[in-house]
Structures are given as C-alpha cells and as structure tokens.
Amino acid sequence: MLSVLDLGATPPCEKILSADELDLPEPTFPLHLRLCEDCLLLQIPALITPEDTFTEYAYYSSYSDSWVRHAKSFVEDAVRRLGLDADSFMVEVASNDGYLLQHAVAAGIPCLGIEPSVNVGAAAVERGVSTWTEFLDEDVARRVRTQYRPADLVVANNVYAHIPDLRGFTKSLRGLLADDGWLSIEVHHALNLVSLGQFDTIYHEHFQYYTLFSATYALAQAGLAVVDVELLPTHGGSIRVWARPVESAGAPTARVCEVLLMEEAAGLHRSDGYLQLRRRTEAIRHDLLAFLLRCRAQGKRVVGYGAPGKGNTLLNYCGIRSDLLEYTVDRNPYKHGHFTPGTRIPIHDPEMIAKDRPDVVLGLPWNLEPELTDQLSYIAEWGGQLVFPLPTLHVADLKSRSAALR
Known part of the structure; x- marks a missing residue:
C-alpha cells in the first residue's frame, strides 16, 4: 500500500457533541489515505x-x-x-x-x-x-x-x-x-x-x-x-x-x-500520479489559515455555514477552533446546540447570522456554493463576505447573485 495523504488522527466526522460531552474524552482515529498499487x-x-x-x-x-x-x-x-x-x-x-x-x-x-x-x-x-x-x-x-x-x-x-x-x-x-x-x-x-x-x-x-x-x-x-x-x-x-x-x-x-x-x-492509472494530492492539500490549509489569522488581526468576526462531515475534516486538519471560527450554523435542527467533533465549535440555527451580522461567513459545504450563495445573499446588506475554502480560497459574488434573484 502506498501512503498518499496522512491527515493525522481525528474523531468521527458525524459524531457531533452535546454540551454534556464536552468534558469527556473524545476518541480519535488515524485518517491516512493509501493506495492499493495493484487495483489502484x-x-x-x-x-x-x-x-x-x-x-x-x-x-x-x-x-x-x-x-x-x-x-x-x-x-x-x-x-x-x-x-x-x-x-x-x-x-x-x-x-x-x-x-x-x-x-x-x-x-x-x-x-x-x-x-x-x-x-x-x-x-x-x-x-x-x-x-x-x-x-x-x-x-x-x-x-x-x-x-x-x-x-x-x-x-x-x-x-x-x-x-x-x-x-x-x-x-x-x-x-x-x-x-x-x-x-x-x-x-x-x-x-x-x-x-x-x-x-x-x-x-x-x-x-x-x-x-x-x-x-x-x-x-x-x-x-x-x-x-x-x-x-x-x-x-x-x-x-x-x-x-x-x-x-x-x-x-x-x-x-x-x-x-x-x-x-x-x-x-x-499509475500509482505515482496520486502523490500530487499532498502538495495541493497543504497549500489549501496554508491559504485558509493565513486568511483567518488576518481576519482575527483586523478584528473581524468570522462564523461558519454548515456542519457537514467534510467541514469537520477541514477544521480538524487545519486546527481551526472557536478563536478563528466563532461558531457555525446548520439547517438541520438535529445539530443545533451541539458542537463540532474535535474542534468543539458551537452549532446554531442559521437565523443567528442575521442576528449577529458577522463580517465573514465561511461556507464549509463548498460543494453547495450556488445554493449557499443564494441563501446567504442577504449578508451583502451589511457588507458581509461569503468565503469558500475550496477548490481555492475565494469570495463569492453576493451582489450579482442578489441582483439576479430580484
């Protein structure tokens, strides 16, 4: 087996935590991607x-x-x-x-x-x-x-x-x-x-x-x-x-x-082609952390949108905690009042964004960018930015999206 990408040890991505579990041990498991060199x-x-x-x-x-x-x-x-x-x-x-x-x-x-x-x-x-x-x-x-x-x-x-x-x-x-x-x-x-x-x-x-x-x-x-x-x-x-x-x-x-x-x-169709993943992964982490640290230095409030499994891999691998991402929101009420696994970031109802008017919203389910851009176009009213971490870090165009929806 060929080692392709080692993401360290993380908790199971869907094991969101209740408030009562925050003081309990949280098991983590290696997250190490490998390739079978026979069947690829x-x-x-x-x-x-x-x-x-x-x-x-x-x-x-x-x-x-x-x-x-x-x-x-x-x-x-x-x-x-x-x-x-x-x-x-x-x-x-x-x-x-x-x-x-x-x-x-x-x-x-x-x-x-x-x-x-x-x-x-x-x-x-x-x-x-x-x-x-x-x-x-x-x-x-x-x-x-x-x-x-x-x-x-x-x-x-x-x-x-x-x-x-x-x-x-x-x-x-x-x-x-x-x-x-x-x-x-x-x-x-x-x-x-x-x-x-x-x-x-x-x-x-x-x-x-x-x-x-x-x-x-x-x-x-x-x-x-x-x-x-x-x-x-x-x-x-x-x-x-x-x-x-x-x-x-x-x-x-x-x-x-x-x-x-x-x-x-x-x-x-050959094993060495898979090794490009590590370099790209490290670049994405470095860019995201640099952005969040700049926001913190500038006093900007940053919150998340979504609490998907993929988001929890990203948060844990990048080492993002509530000092850089104050909280996240999710449409699924099953997750409200809970905390993300490993990083323990609070999960709230999406209404919290309109109430708090944060400077930046980080879209964690980046694969749903068009849907999320429609749902969050209103944050442009106070100059808020919607940012997605992948495929490269970028700011969504909320103004044109908002105009198209009128």
Missing part, C-alpha cells in the same frame, strides 16, 4: 464500523434543496431511460430520509428503501416511502427478492464508499438485481479529489475513493460490468456509474472510454 483503489483502514456511524445518523439528505432537485431529476431520467412504470420495482440502498424514492412514489413506481439509520429511515416512512431498517448484505438481498422480486433498478447514491466489506456488499447489490436489471452508483470522483485537492472528502465513514477504473474493477468481482458513466457536478465532482450483470451488459458507451482516458491523462 484509494482507501483508508476500516477503523470504525458502519454500525458505529449509521445506526443513529445526523445527516438528512432533504435539508439540501439542490440535492433533492438532483434526486428528482435522476428519477425522471431513469423512468424515461429504462421505461419504468407501475410494473417495475426499484430499490435504493442507503435511502436516507426518502429524498429520492419520494419521487418514485409520486411517479407510481413500486419501490423500497434500505436504510440502516433508524432516525432518518423513520423520516422516509413519514414521506410514504417503504423502508427497511437494515444494513445491506447478501441475506437482506435474498429476503428482498423473496418478499418482493428482483429489482429492475438498484440505486446506490453516495454509499459505495462507505463499505468496509466491499466484495460482500457488491455481491449484495448483484443479489438485488434482476438478470437484466440496472445498477446506478453515484460516488465522488477521485479524479477531482486528487487533481483539485479535495482532501476534506476524506473521513472515517468513507473507506474508498473511486476512479472509474477502480470502480470497474470492484464491480467486476461480483459479475457486474460498467456500461455507461456520467460526470456530475455534485459533491465537487462525481461519477454516476451504470452497470449491469455481465450476461446482459453489452458493449460500454463511448463515455466510458472518454472518462478512462481523462483519468489516465491525469496520471491516475
């Missing part, structure tokens, strides 16, 4: 089990308006592409709060969500989405086939990186599928991680980081062949991989070859 899969050691993270989970997909729109568009496109109707069956693995399958329900497509987190799964049921509270494995796949039937479409959005037993999970995906079915996987593209220095997408619940090359190799271990791929803007740059059982796959589209060539040109 980026990965971290599975030091935290999914049961530790996902049984009670702080992330609700529906709090991101743009992500719900993205899911709706996907369902509409899949219905057209695959000819789904009332006689079809669709399964989403890690279906969260029903953000995606609610659109399948609205379209009259029979569907099932498989979601391990009790709290967010309950939110899906309230939306009318049939949901099993389970971690997908081969036994669960067999029970779904028995109780329902093999799926025409299985969706696995932003879950394929969360699996310590990658081979077993991939076999479970195949077990859900009909022999002529379709599998759609969305995952952050390691091409963007490496070439743009998106180090904050590395955290303990993400065990793997995929190129199309490594995803193709992983899927093949369970008899699944990649037939198409789409490049998506989500999460700072993702790939949507379409795969089918090998017996019905057919030839891949030209887009598969095009993306593989892009990865090869970026140096990611």
Whole structure:
C-alpha cells in the first residue's frame, strides 16, 4: 500500500457533541489515505464500523434543496431511460430520509428503501416511502427478492464508499438485481479529489475513493460490468456509474472510454500520479489559515455555514477552533446546540447570522456554493463576505447573485 495523504488522527466526522460531552474524552482515529498499487483503489483502514456511524445518523439528505432537485431529476431520467412504470420495482440502498424514492412514489413506481439509520429511515416512512431498517448484505438481498422480486433498478447514491466489506456488499447489490436489471452508483470522483485537492472528502465513514477504473474493477468481482458513466457536478465532482450483470451488459458507451482516458491523462492509472494530492492539500490549509489569522488581526468576526462531515475534516486538519471560527450554523435542527467533533465549535440555527451580522461567513459545504450563495445573499446588506475554502480560497459574488434573484 502506498501512503498518499496522512491527515493525522481525528474523531468521527458525524459524531457531533452535546454540551454534556464536552468534558469527556473524545476518541480519535488515524485518517491516512493509501493506495492499493495493484487495483489502484484509494482507501483508508476500516477503523470504525458502519454500525458505529449509521445506526443513529445526523445527516438528512432533504435539508439540501439542490440535492433533492438532483434526486428528482435522476428519477425522471431513469423512468424515461429504462421505461419504468407501475410494473417495475426499484430499490435504493442507503435511502436516507426518502429524498429520492419520494419521487418514485409520486411517479407510481413500486419501490423500497434500505436504510440502516433508524432516525432518518423513520423520516422516509413519514414521506410514504417503504423502508427497511437494515444494513445491506447478501441475506437482506435474498429476503428482498423473496418478499418482493428482483429489482429492475438498484440505486446506490453516495454509499459505495462507505463499505468496509466491499466484495460482500457488491455481491449484495448483484443479489438485488434482476438478470437484466440496472445498477446506478453515484460516488465522488477521485479524479477531482486528487487533481483539485479535495482532501476534506476524506473521513472515517468513507473507506474508498473511486476512479472509474477502480470502480470497474470492484464491480467486476461480483459479475457486474460498467456500461455507461456520467460526470456530475455534485459533491465537487462525481461519477454516476451504470452497470449491469455481465450476461446482459453489452458493449460500454463511448463515455466510458472518454472518462478512462481523462483519468489516465491525469496520471491516475499509475500509482505515482496520486502523490500530487499532498502538495495541493497543504497549500489549501496554508491559504485558509493565513486568511483567518488576518481576519482575527483586523478584528473581524468570522462564523461558519454548515456542519457537514467534510467541514469537520477541514477544521480538524487545519486546527481551526472557536478563536478563528466563532461558531457555525446548520439547517438541520438535529445539530443545533451541539458542537463540532474535535474542534468543539458551537452549532446554531442559521437565523443567528442575521442576528449577529458577522463580517465573514465561511461556507464549509463548498460543494453547495450556488445554493449557499443564494441563501446567504442577504449578508451583502451589511457588507458581509461569503468565503469558500475550496477548490481555492475565494469570495463569492453576493451582489450579482442578489441582483439576479430580484
């Protein structure tokens, strides 16, 4: 295994703290990205089990308006592409709060969500989405086939990186599928991680980081062949991989070859190409810390927007505490009154920003820049700045955005 990037030891990124936990010890775990030089899969050691993270989970997909729109568009496109109707069956693995399958329900497509987190799964049921509270494995796949039937479409959005037993999970995906079915996987593209220095997408619940090359190799271990791929803007740059059982796959589209060539040109079909990530990561940290220290020296108040997992990687790696970032806010009320893991920065309701009128707001979920710029355009009224740390430190243009919204 080749060492690519060592981010030190950090707490689990979604283990936000209550006030009662602030005086208790907080466990940390190494966060060290390595590369398998045989299959070129980026990965971290599975030091935290999914049961530790996902049984009670702080992330609700529906709090991101743009992500719900993205899911709706996907369902509409899949219905057209695959000819789904009332006689079809669709399964989403890690279906969260029903953000995606609610659109399948609205379209009259029979569907099932498989979601391990009790709290967010309950939110899906309230939306009318049939949901099993389970971690997908081969036994669960067999029970779904028995109780329902093999799926025409299985969706696995932003879950394929969360699996310590990658081979077993991939076999479970195949077990859900009909022999002529379709599998759609969305995952952050390691091409963007490496070439743009998106180090904050590395955290303990993400065990793997995929190129199309490594995803193709992983899927093949369970008899699944990649037939198409789409490049998506989500999460700072993702790939949507379409795969089918090998017996019905057919030839891949030209887009598969095009993306593989892009990865090869970026140096990611050889191990030394991945070493560029460390240099880019260190530059981002130095620029952000220099900016925050200047703000402090000038007496400016700086607060954050969002308390995402990626933000906690960034805060811990950069060593940012409440002296540099007074507090952060989040739309998810589940997090209000709590504190970020490791850095222990208070998390408040977004209304706090309008009340306090800070000089600078640091957008931690930088991948949602257009959405956040719309939501925070009002801070321009008092001369506030909205700053994003990645892909390079920059100030959002709030005035033009505000004018466009009128």
